[in-house]
Amino acid sequence: MKFKIIFGLLLLITIVSACNQNCDSFKGQTSKDDCYLEKAKSSNDVSICNNIKTSTIKAACLAEVGIINEDLAICESIEGLSKEFCKASIAESTKDSEICKEIDDIYWKDTCFKNVAIATLNFELCRPIFNGNMVDDCLTELRDQVNDSAICFYFIDLQKADNCYRKFALQNNDLKLCDEMNEPINKYGNCYKKLAEQLNDLEICNKIKVADIKKACLEKLEEIKNS
Secondary structure, three states: OHHHHHHHHHHHHHHHHHHHHOHHHOOOHHHHHHHHHHHHHHHOOHHHHHHOOOHHHHHHHHHHHHHHHOOHHHHHOOOOHHHHHHHHHHHHHHOOHHHHHHOOOHHHHHHHHHHHHHHHOOHHHHOOOOOHHHHHHHHHHHHHHHOOHHHHHHOOOHHHHHHHHHHHHHHHOOHHHHOOOOOHHHHHHHHHHHHHHHHOOHHHHHOOOOHHHHHHHHHHHHHHHHO
């Protein structure tokens, strides 16, 4: 069994080596270009990308080598969206949000800020993101990691903002965070009432301004008292 594994590895090495040495021997331009792409990546040699004829594969080759070397100059030499992908990837690996500002394409700029925000645990970097859904995705990814209720303010979707405030209110036994919530049902039903039950605090129930929720809160505490 061990012999078969070793033989298989040697065969793979031989094939890769043959690819690196004889890319032009492959039939079909795409096969040749893919070979040069792998050769450039394995040898970390950007000049090999110049042998590639297919524009999209050449761009991918330059991007891959640029990312490996964290070389923005290589990224700048690329045409098309591969340039933006290259810069965004380097920004993430170097944790440098300044690079994101130099990206023109909105999608890759947003992706750049999101990935750097997550890599650095800095929710402030979610704010420059243009796409609202991606802003909330960015904040959601960070919410449980940063443990800071200030993050809730930046959610675009009000329901997600309320869920965030509720989480920190119950986690920190902080009624003031319930007051930051937008929807009365969420504020009183999902936050005040839950916190009153959690702390067994009648005064919190009495502060609820929705009659049905206040009644349910008082009844729940009476039930807890008598259990």
